[in-house]
Amino acid sequence: MSAYRITRRAGLALGLSILSAFALGSPARSQTFPDRVVTMVVPFAAGGSTDVVARVIAAKMSEILGQQVIIQNVGGGGGSLGAANVARADPDGYTILMGTVATHALNPLILKTKPYDAEKDFAPISLLVIVPNVLVVNPELPVNSVKELVDLLKAEPEKYSYASSGNGTPLHLSGELFKKMAGVSMQHIPYKGSGPPALNDVIGNQVPIMFDNLPSSSSHMKGGTLKALGVTTKERAPSFPPDVPTIAETIPPGYETYTWNAL
Template sequence: MLGLAVSVAAIFSAPAAWAADFPDRTITLVVPFSAGGSTDLVARLVANKMSEKLGQQIVVENVGGAGGSIGASQVARAEPDGYTILMGTVATHALNPLILKTKPYDAEKDFAPISLLVLVPNVLVVNPQFPAKDVKELIEMLKKDPDKYAYASSGNGTPLHLSGELFKSMAGVSMQHIPYKGAGPALNDVIGNQVPIMFDNLPSSSGHIKSGTLRALGVTTKERVPSFPDVPAIAETIPGYETYSWNALFAPAGTPADVIAVLQKAAAESLKDPDVIARMGQFSASIVASSPEELASHVKAELAKWEPIVKASGVQLD
């Protein structure tokens, strides 16, 4: 009986003891979009600093496709041990659950929240050869030649796609939507002038805006952003227009609370690093570094916010 009691005690104490050794090997951070986009940039910046804090390498793995749902599904099915985590976004945890007819995962039940890292502005950009110099001129061009022009996004049902659909609706214009498997490939085609217009996350476009390979017509937040004070908010031309993106860390549901706590602490400490703060500031990403509980509440609120927008857009994907 004594031996049985000791065995039972060992079983119940094992997770805590195991978590005390976490991590003891490489962690994989799945980015559910292709390399080069905003989520990828934020992931690599945070992963580098978290690796230093944890004493183990965090390897970023890009698993693009289906608006982020393929990568998110991979993490949802992973072993809940903290060694496979997800850089989630508004697409993976608010839009996909509302847009996809077949639900590959439950945004709330299939994940353990770790931390809401940053809020990220979006931006409307065009190829420098495109005639429109501001949002007003773009609207005039689109009204003059309906459906002549196309805009790119990081994929069907992504926040960048819906940013474009909301723009079309509120401005009363038409544009063809060209979806890509991530922001990186879409940016390449806009820079190459295969597609003239794009809604993008500001972080992935910021370098191109500064170098002149893209022209920014407007940011999607209510007001102008500190890193590009000369770029108007779209809301200055279309009152009430607003969208933004966010990045957050998630683990598979069932990951031990002690492991979640270790990851959350490392993420929060990384976001206090002066180099990280400066880099985030360059593209006006607002640092949050939330608790797991706060991220859970955020996901619930985002689902409620986007539901009427998705319904109004009529977007439904298989």
């Protein structure tokens, strides 16, 4: 399912999945749900990939369910703050989470203090999208390929830094895996989510390099304010210009990362 286009059939299936989830717990309530606004918590900043996906899904859900689904951005903690808010909410179906690989796969493994139980505090509804990540740089950085970036980082170790959506997030781990497999050094600058303000700082050349989700940075790449060097998936992204290679085509085989979103 594309992050940019959700068909009516897919949206209907999603709506039925939500209704079915509540029918299992309370048949009487499922006949009237939803009878008020539903809040979808996005655990990252507005404008990022997860936010983009959430707004498309929320619009389709509003249409199918007949009630408004609103977005609430609660960034911070690599997605843990927003996820914890939903975990503490009343379990009535009116507060739902746009989950990610960070909130439900990475955070339970890397957080010393766990503000929620990823398995017990949530009920899965649907996997929505699998999102490629992309390595982008400010156009002023004198590189045009992954190989040229690796050569630059080896020639001037520790001079350059890269941005990600936060400590312990998939994009942070994409950068750390890249450093390890390419044998390079660069400082990590964590932000509260992909999109602004991280993208703004890369576009402004405060931080010259970033690992980002493809949807949040694609318009900047098309506009020329960011330069794409490679995608992090095993194969080239079909929705991406075919001349943009995978990172794995340059560094040792086996490099692959991606992000998913689920309700």
